[in-house]
Amino acid sequence: MHRFLRLSILLISLFAASSFAADATQAVKMTEDSLGPLVEQPIEFPHFRHAGDVNKEHPEKGGMQIDCMYCHTFARRSAVAGIPPLQKCIGCHQSIESVRETPRIKKLFEYWEGSKDGKIAAKSPIPWKKVHDLPDFVRFNHERHIKRFVFQQNRPVQEACGYCHGDVKTMTVARRSKTLSMGFCVDCHKKDHLVSAEGGTAIGNQAYWYGFKKPVVNASAPLTAKGPNDCWQCHK
Amino acid sequence: MSQRHMLALFNNFEEAEAVVRELRGASIKGFNADSDMVVKSPIEHPEVEEFLGEKPVYVQWFTLGGALMGGLLGFFLISGAQANFFAQVKGGKPIVPFPPNFVLTYEMFILGGVFVSILGFLICAGLPAKRSPLYSAKVSEDQISILVKSDDSAAGELKAIFTKHQAVEIQEEAGK
Amino acid sequence: MKDINEDIAWAKINTDVLKSLENPRKLYWVILAVAIAMIAVAVGCETYQYQMGMGVANMNNPHVWGLYIATFIFWIGMSHSGTLLSAILHLMHADWRKPIYRFAEAMTTFSLMTAGLFVMVHLGRLWQFYYSLPYPNERGLWPNFQSPLLWDAMAIFTYLSSSILFLYVGMIPDLAICRDNIHSGWRKKLYTALSLGWEGTDRQWRNFRVTYLTIACFLIPLAVSVHSIVASDFAMSQQPGWHVTSFPPYFVAGALYSGCAAIITLFIILRYVFRFEEYMTLSILKKTVRLTFAISMVWTYLNAVEFASVWYSHDVASKAVLIQKATGTYAPFWWMMIFCGSVVPLILAFKRFQTNIPVLLAVSLLLNLGMWLERWMIVAPTYSHGYYPWTWDHDQWPSFVQWGIVFGSFGWFTLLFMLFCKIFPSVSMYEVKEMVYHRTLAKKNLGSAKGAH
Amino acid sequence: MSVSNLLENWAEFRHTHPVDDVPHDPYKWAMSIDLDACTGCNACSVACYAENNLPVVGKEKFLHGQSMHWMRIERYWDEDGRDFPDQGAQFLPMMCQQCEAAPCETVCPVGATNHTPDGLNSQIYNRCVGSRYCSANCPFKVRYFNWYDYPTTDNVWPAEMSQQLNPDVTVRGKGVMEKCTFCVQRLTSAKNTAKNEGRIVHDGEVQTACQQACPPGAISFGNLVDADSKVFKQWKAQHVEIAEFEQAKDRGEQDNKLRGYRILEELRSYPSVMYLERVRETAV
Amino acid sequence: MIAGNAISDRAKDFPKNFAKGFVMMDSSFDRRDFLKVLGWGGATVALTGCGFTSVEDGKETVVSYVEATDFMVPSIGVYYNSTCAQCDAGCSINGRVREGRVLKLEGNPASAINRGKLCGLGQAGVQHHYNPDRVREPLLRNGEKGEAITWEKAYALIAEKLQGVSGEEIAFLTGAMSGHTKVLLENYLASFGCKNHFAYEAIAPGVVRAANKKAYGVAMPRFNISKAKLVLSFGADFLGSWVSPVHFSQQYGQFRKGADGQRGVLVQVESKMTLTGANADRWLVVRPGTEGILALGLVNALGTASGDVAAAVKDYDRARVSKDTGVSVEQIDKLVALLKSHSPSLVLAGSAAEGYAHGSQNAAAINLLNQVLGNVGKTVVGPVSVPFPQMSPVVGNTAALANVSDALDAGKYKVMFxxxxxxxxxxxxxxxxxxxxxxxxxxxxFAHYLDETALQADLVLPLDSALEDWGTSVPEYMAGDDAQINIQQPLMERLHANTRGFGDILLALLKQRNPESYKNYTDYYAYLRGAVLQNKNALGGSGADDDEFWDASLSNGIFKLAGSVANLSGSISAGSLSLPNAPVADAQYPLHLIPSVNANLRDGRNANQPWLQESPDPLTTIVWDSWVEIHPKKAAELGIVEGDIVEVAGKNGSIKAQAYLFPGIHPDAISVPLGRGHEAMGRYAKGFGVNPFHILDAVFDKETGELAMHETRVKVSKTGQRVIVVKDEGAAGGKQMGKKIAVRLNTDHVDLSKEV
Structure with missing residues (x-):
């Protein structure tokens, strides 16, 4: 009989293994590769100095807690976050004398005023390299995500942006922190997210489609809905 | 007591049959006809096997298990995959529609059945196997052979039976 | 006439068949060379098509499928003969199948592989082929299980893998023979590895028998499902001329038909090339031919049923497609299909032709042509005469790219098949021995019965 | 994809929305085209080229039936054997009918074409493997396949021409099926704006490119769920129901004063485009 | 320098604020900066849209604005209003601009002409702008080749060549002109004392203008199609290419619905079915050239005329008219009954009626019918004229070409522009x-392309496209109740550095002649702005701040101003009417050649725009080629089938083109479309089709001297070659095969009043 025992154990474990494999598809593996290469930027922008937390002991090491959207103004108004115009950098740095002579800031001003060797014309845009690059057929909408999570649900900006961009306030951005693969996006869209009416979204029965199940409005549990699940949301 | 293997080759199936019958009939000390005797033949030869006594075959249980597993796995894999697209219907059909899933379940049923049957075959037939201690290429040609394992003591008696039935050749190998 | 001569020595069977692995007739090498040249044509055409896009095949908006899908169905159909001979006739204890079922099964396997290639060739984005496979991926996406194409893929995968396993399992005893008789080179290693240490023990034979029978039982419904699923590609659609309930049995009959025709062709070729005259006897050929004739009549009947049901129903659009087939641009091909499929096989009804090799070769080739035309006549006319008259096309003619790839596919099949026959025993040795053994027994019984009188 | 999800939501997965028991909400995009106003001028077709990055295939490929016009104007003549078509020709703008039970959707092996919650038949270019089964199964033959690589090897947008391409619409490479999208890029942008403001899209807020261009205003487009929309009113006035295959008009109700119909309705694909029959004066 | 309105799509409601925003940026912001083409990360179009995943982190550069204003948000389109220059109807366009590139042209809803609509031809304007075959440098003839030179050199060369040439010896040939460019041009010519400005349009309603002038006192009255209950059009393809098709189409939409639920009825009389004819309730095929006879027959049959009109028409009894025109008596009766019951009606005389040697008579007869029906003042009303006569349009016609050609033959001109x-x-x-x-x-x-004429020139000056140039224009057909001056403004930065606007060139040339008067204007933009602001009050900006007014005007894309409505002179007279008898058959050249005007290709100036080449002709669905329309009966007679290459031979040459059997044509006529058959111009135009212009007989209308386009007689013969006609129509040939696809109802089965 032990042969049958062996056999049934084998079959059961085969079934379990295949079910598990099928079930675990969404767990997106993150490898070194999926984060893209390290990128050398024309100016190594110290995000931690601008957005980082204040360090009371070593103020020179800490940041200034500048809101992401102070510079990345387009993110809340457009699908594309864009890069802040050079004007924005200069606007502040014109009056910050203390770091005026540091190499990075000197470089910055070369783009504004033109370099002495004439290689950079005055007012030329800084050729930043793309780090968070999605394929051309993917259209991620920054505006909607920020409206939804920052403005309607009052999540901290750092958290909302950081979900995809990582803990920017501690770094200069040289590579991605998340894979940004489709599975990464879909994973999140499959989750139930809080839907709050206070933020101003009259969701109506939209939630039915996005959450595929009609929400019970008056139940004590908070109202949730899934993210949009139709392909045309991101691919057009 | 040390054991030895002995292989007898026969040209004739009737002879081999007679040997098996006799071996099973005779009670030789140090030799168990049920477990120590293997008949090797070039063709599938149910008549010879009959004389070896009822030996059950379990492959069909593998088949059943495999087919069921395949079918279940198929249905749940497919339905589960379809449930991923919870906001997209196709052609006005339900998200988990039965007719196509049945077709695929059917295919998976067969696939599971076939695969696991083969697996079962290999397990039950003990394949892949090492060569048994004594083997003659003649078996794959036209001769039937009987391989026995016995105590040294029984060897003589067995050999006598083989010779009696016109064994073409008897190979021996000393046991450990 | 005997299926096989019972006096044939078992050892001779071994040597005769094993000889086929070593020195075939010169014709073998000629066939191989021709096959490779044909493949070269197809590879060239496919490369061009891959580079430029599907447009070079000269398909257009209504005519989106062209010859590729037609030929795909043809190859799938071809594969059914193997199952017919090895599984159905096995269950029926038809002994005469034994010398020829091995190559029929090989035919099944390789025509399925060829058919699979056509699915690929047909895809607009071949490089994204893996999108249609169900496997866990980082996109979190699955293919669409509602699509008959996916059922197709699934069915073909099942069929192909089962057929390969069936072919392999059935070949294990023969592989052991090869192992025992060939003593050097890579072949020895190959046979040793593949024969899995088979020794023909009673335990092995016992399990072998049950397994073989079980898989044969599985293969029959599987084969039926495969071609009826291919039929669903059409029957499940909404197009006039395709949306026909009788398509699945019609397809299955057509499949068996073309498979049998191909068996006759290959029978004749193998018999000559590998000097198998003693095993692939004319008597067996005769039986195959009679089977083919029977199936051809089934096919003819189902064809008539399809036309009749279209004609008699009120489906105006389908009727229009039928009329267009018979009178439109495709009429020559359509009538040729009727001629090759229903008229030519009448020759097979005559006893004197049932063993006439040149006639049979010609007839079987014509039958295959007819069957290929049948598939084309299923796919193309619907496109030029669908529901929407505005898009009725100036009938599109496939470009050299399509013809080249279709042509090359025959080379590809032939190459694989011929290589197989050279590497593996294409006549099942142990089963021919069984056959001989059974005949000897029968004769003996007959003799003893006579003696009793 | 878990079994628990399946068991938990089984009932939801078995709904045959949207045509049957679960209606669209809050959007169901639909169109109505007044054939009496349509002059057949092709402005819509050109607008579609401009909006959706359609390649101009050239004479040779047009000859081979490989044209890429998502919106084509069909011209029919009377078939009564008179010498002259003295009641004019009949023009019909034909584009993807965005069927509710679209025959193309079920057959795609990779699921590149689906039904969206707002009632559109979506086509995802980057998912498409090019099996062309959808086109084979489309009764209207309004799906167009990229037979060649128009952007690169065919170079249909030479030099500066490529600067005209609409960045909101993916440029399709070879081997991809495409079709009318009801200008989904415009719809998405309008829906996003509306969502940001916590409302649904108003009637007239979003126009398809063809509707916008149409000089006689024959095309109306809007949200069929919204009772204030023109399209809703038109469908209602013509007694055309989305999930029916035979309408009041066909049954001879309403004294036959209706002129709304859908094409090949009897195939039960439930198109989202209603046409209004062309009218001709009898007195002359 | 600032300019422009920029309305992001969500801020359309606040154009004023935006205009203000511009003012504030005046000193720091250059419009050109904004129009600069940028490759925005994630927002640009990659040509490999859906091939392999094209993520290459760190390889692509994100381009950003150096300075940005509030409304400049990447990936959000900005809309500018301007004016369409694809034809002379003067539709206002609304161009979508993103990241400095103009993407798509739409109609400007504020314009009374097109009310937010735009035809295919207009939309193809972007393809004119981005055309790869545009001339990019000034070219000087050097043997057979053109040699690129600088603008300075080009101007110097012109100055040199004009040295010692009298005004009489200079000729300036243009198309229709209006607005400030016209003013500058007149000024320039005046500086020589030159009066040789010829405005030439190959396809223009020249005869109808003259006939209208006679009948109504104005050349181009307004036709209120939407108010008419019956439109009887004698060959006026107002839905396709006649005068202001987008405006008329838009009116047609209303006309069909009918203001009070009574659907308007359209009857079209012509020998070759036009797009308008294809949309008519009744299309009446008449023998070519007998339109006037039918009109007079109708006047007679109406029986309401008196005096000299009655006398003039009394010979035109129904039987004779029916015999001459081929229209049956019953049909005439029906039409008369309809004309009586459907009032007001509108009768239009179009190109099919005017294209004969007796075209003026035809047009006069048709206008007479309009007058007799009492439509003048109801559906034919006076146009509004712009209170700036110097800006009002010079319309082009074919008589101008005849004049200039004769003068050239006489060797009158030494320099010609x-x-x-x-x-x-x-x-x-x-x-x-x-x-x-x-x-x-x-x-x-002055050229956009190296077309056939530019190839003959000694100096070719590359022009800006309409989407990069400044200008104003006054439409000839003033559609609205207010007068309208259209503004043309750049939608993006100049695509090629060395093209110039026509205004800029004229200004530079004027500075050669008259440096003092124009020294204040650095460029044409400055001139334009100055000129507009000078007349701010008249343009509706009294009291407004200069900058504010300018910005608001650009934002609107048009100046709307109260103009004066011309009164129509209403005397009905048939005094000078004398129609020739129906034409007799010509044994040698039995067929009338009708050169048809395709709505998209017109006279061929836009032939190099691929959208237009691939846009099927609505009636035949043919693309990329010319064809010869033959009635199936005639074709059977001649043994011609579709796709036969036939030779169309007239007295002045022959052309070969594919035959297309077309039921909508008189059996005694054939038709070949104009606009194709270029031998130069660019990759999309050259070598496609044939040019029927060349085989037209030089016959002119007797009164106006306009080229009689329909007067050519030809014969048709098979060449033995056959091709497959490249068309959209499938093998079913436009039949519905019993399916319910495009359906038609009779009026008695419809209740439009219940419709939405």
């Missing part, structure tokens, strides 16, 4: 224009 016209392509060979043109000593062509 040509701008916006292509007479070498569009003049009949019989006129020998090319030969005459060659006699000019120095030929300057």
């Amino acid at each position: 040509s701008c916006g016209v292509n007479p070498v392509f569009s003049a009949p060979t019989a006129m020998k224009f090319q030969e005459h043109f060659a006699k000019v000593g120095f030929k300057v062509a």
Whole structure:
């Protein structure tokens, strides 16, 4: 009989293994590769100095807690976050004398005023390299995500942006922190997210489609809905 | 007591049959006809096997298990995959529609059945196997052979039976 | 006439068949060379098509499928003969199948592989082929299980893998023979590895028998499902001329038909090339031919049923497609299909032709042509005469790219098949021995019965 | 994809929305085209080229039936054997009918074409493997396949021409099926704006490119769920129901004063485009 | 310098604020900066849209603005209003601009002409702008080749060539002109004392204008199609290409619905079905040239005329009219009954009626019918005129070409400028224009493409496209109740550095003549702005701040101003009416050649825009080629089937093209479309189709001297070759095969009043 025992154990474990494999598809593996290469930027922008937390002991090491959207103004108004115009950098740095002579800031001003060797014309845009690059057929909408999570649900900006961009306030951005693969996006869209009416979204029965199940409005549990699940949301 | 293997080759199936019958009939000390005797033949030869006594075959249980597993796995894999697209219907059909899933379940049923049957075959037939201690290429040609394992003591008696039935050749190998 | 001569020595069977692995007739090498040249044509055409896009095949908006899908169905159909001979006739204890079922099964396997290639060739984005496979991926996406194409893929995968396993399992005893008789080179290693240490023990034979029978039982419904699923590609659609309930049995009959025709062709070729005259006897050929004739009549009947049901129903659009087939641009091909499929096989009804090799070769080739035309006549006319008259096309003619790839596919099949026959025993040795053994027994019984009188 | 999800939501997965028991909400995009106003001028077709990055295939490929016009104007003549078509020709703008039970959707092996919650038949270019089964199964033959690589090897947008391409619409490479999208890029942008403001899209807020261009205003487009929309009113006035295959008009109700119909309705694909029959004066 | 309105799509409601925003940026912000083409990360179009995943982190550069204003948000389109220059109807366009590139043209809803609508031709304007075959440098003839030179050199060369040439010896050939460019041009010519400005349009309603002038006192009254209950059009393809098709189409939409639920009825009389004819309730095929006879027959049958009109029409009884025109008596009766019951109606005289040697008579007869029906003042009303006569349009016609050709033949001109016209392509060979043109000593062509005329020129000056240039224009057909001056403004930065606007060039040339008067204007923009602000009050900006007014005007894309409505003179007279008898058959050339005007290709100046080439002709669905329309009966007679290459031979040459059997044509006529058959111009135009302009006989209307386009007689013969016609129509040939696809109802089965 032990042969049958062996056999049934084998079959059961085969079934379990295949079910598990099928079930675990969404767990997106993150490898070194999926984060893209390290990128050398024309100016190594110290995000931690601008957005980082204040360090009371070593103020020179800490940041200034500048809101992401102070510079990345387009993110809340457009699908594309864009890069802040050079004007924005200069606007502040014109009056910050203390770091005026540091190499990075000197470089910055070369783009504004033109370099002495004439290689950079005055007012030329800084050729930043793309780090968070999605394929051309993917259209991620920054505006909607920020409206939804920052403005309607009052999540901290750092958290909302950081979900995809990582803990920017501690770094200069040289590579991605998340894979940004489709599975990464879909994973999140499959989750139930809080839907709050206070933020101003009259969701109506939209939630039915996005959450595929009609929400019970008056139940004590908070109202949730899934993210949009139709392909045309991101691919057009 | 040390054991030895002995292989007898026969040209004739009737002879081999007679040997098996006799071996099973005779009670030789140090030799168990049920477990120590293997008949090797070039063709599938149910008549010879009959004389070896009822030996059950379990492959069909593998088949059943495999087919069921395949079918279940198929249905749940497919339905589960379809449930991923919870906001997209196709052609006005339900998200988990039965007719196509049945077709695929059917295919998976067969696939599971076939695969696991083969697996079962290999397990039950003990394949892949090492060569048994004594083997003659003649078996794959036209001769039937009987391989026995016995105590040294029984060897003589067995050999006598083989010779009696016109064994073409008897190979021996000393046991450990 | 005997299926096989019972006096044939078992050892001779071994040597005769094993000889086929070593020195075939010169014709073998000629066939191989021709096959490779044909493949070269197809590879060239496919490369061009891959580079430029599907447009070079000269398909257009209504005519989106062209010859590729037609030929795909043809190859799938071809594969059914193997199952017919090895599984159905096995269950029926038809002994005469034994010398020829091995190559029929090989035919099944390789025509399925060829058919699979056509699915690929047909895809607009071949490089994204893996999108249609169900496997866990980082996109979190699955293919669409509602699509008959996916059922197709699934069915073909099942069929192909089962057929390969069936072919392999059935070949294990023969592989052991090869192992025992060939003593050097890579072949020895190959046979040793593949024969899995088979020794023909009673335990092995016992399990072998049950397994073989079980898989044969599985293969029959599987084969039926495969071609009826291919039929669903059409029957499940909404197009006039395709949306026909009788398509699945019609397809299955057509499949068996073309498979049998191909068996006759290959029978004749193998018999000559590998000097198998003693095993692939004319008597067996005769039986195959009679089977083919029977199936051809089934096919003819189902064809008539399809036309009749279209004609008699009120489906105006389908009727229009039928009329267009018979009178439109495709009429020559359509009538040729009727001629090759229903008229030519009448020759097979005559006893004197049932063993006439040149006639049979010609007839079987014509039958295959007819069957290929049948598939084309299923796919193309619907496109030029669908529901929407505005898009009725100036009938599109496939470009050299399509013809080249279709042509090359025959080379590809032939190459694989011929290589197989050279590497593996294409006549099942142990089963021919069984056959001989059974005949000897029968004769003996007959003799003893006579003696009793 | 878990079994628990399946068991938990089984009932939801078995709904045959949207045509049957679960209606669209809050959007169901639909169109109505007044054939009496349509002059057949092709402005819509050109607008579609401009909006959706359609390649101009050239004479040779047009000859081979490989044209890429998502919106084509069909011209029919009377078939009564008179010498002259003295009641004019009949023009019909034909584009993807965005069927509710679209025959193309079920057959795609990779699921590149689906039904969206707002009632559109979506086509995802980057998912498409090019099996062309959808086109084979489309009764209207309004799906167009990229037979060649128009952007690169065919170079249909030479030099500066490529600067005209609409960045909101993916440029399709070879081997991809495409079709009318009801200008989904415009719809998405309008829906996003509306969502940001916590409302649904108003009637007239979003126009398809063809509707916008149409000089006689024959095309109306809007949200069929919204009772204030023109399209809703038109469908209602013509007694055309989305999930029916035979309408009041066909049954001879309403004294036959209706002129709304859908094409090949009897195939039960439930198109989202209603046409209004062309009218001709009898007195002359 | 600032300019422009920029309305992000969500801020359309606040144009004023935006205008203000511009003012504030005045000192720091250059408009050109904004129009600069940028490759925005994630927002640009990659040509490999859905091939392999094209993520290459760190390889691509994100381009950003150096300075940005509030409304400049990447990936969000900005809309500018301007004016369409694809034809002369003067539709206002609304161009979508993103990241500095103009993407798509839409109609400007504020314009009374097109009310937010735009035809295919207009939308193809972007393809004119981005056309790869545009001329990019000034080119000076050097043997057979053009040699790129600088603008300074080009201007100097013109100055040199004009040295010692009297005003009499200079000619300036243009298309229709209006607005400030016209003012500058007149000023320039005046500086020589030159009066030789010829406005030439190959396809223009020249005869109808003259007839209208006679009948109503104005050349182009307003036709209120939407108010008419019946439109009877004698060959006026107002839905396709006649005068202001987008405006008329838009009116047609209303006309069909009917203001009070009574659906308007359209009857079209012509020998070859036009797009309008294809949309008519009744399309009446008449023998070519007998439109006037039918009109007079109708006047007679109406029986309401008196006096000299009654006398003039009394010979036109129904039987005779029916015999002459081929329209049956019953049909005439029906039509008369309908004309009586459907009032007000509108009768239009179009190109099919005017294209004969007796075209003026035809048009007069048709206008007479309009008058007799009492439509004048109801559906034919006076146009509004712009209170700036110097800006009002000079309309082009074919008589101008005849004049200039004759003068060239006489060797009158030493220097000739040509701008916006292509007479070498569009003049009949019989006129020998090319030969005459060659006699000019120095030929300057202002050109977008190296078209047939530019190739003959000695100096080619590359023009800006309409989407990069400044300008104003006054439409000839003033559609609205207010007068309208259209503004043209750049939608993006100049695509090619070395093209110039026509205004800029004229200004530079004027500065050569008259440096003092124009020294204040650095460029044409400055001139334009100055001129507008000078007349701010008249343009509706009294009291407004200069900048604010300017910005608001640009934001609107038009100046709307109260103009004066011209009164129509209403005397009905048939005094000078004398129609010739129906034409007799010509044994040698039995068929009438009707050169048809395709709504998209017109006279061929837009032939190099691929959208237009691939846009199927609505009636035949043919693309990329010319064809010969033959009635199936006639074709059967001649043994011609579809796709036969036939030779169409007239007195002045022959062309070969594919035959298309077309039921909508008189059996005694054939038709070949104009606009194709270029031998130069660019990759999309050259070598496609044939050019029927060249085989037209040089017959002119007797009164106006306009080229009688329909007067050519030809014969048709098979060449033995056959091709497959490249068309959209499938094998079913436009039949519905019993399916319910495009369906038609009779009026008695419809209740439009219940419809939405």
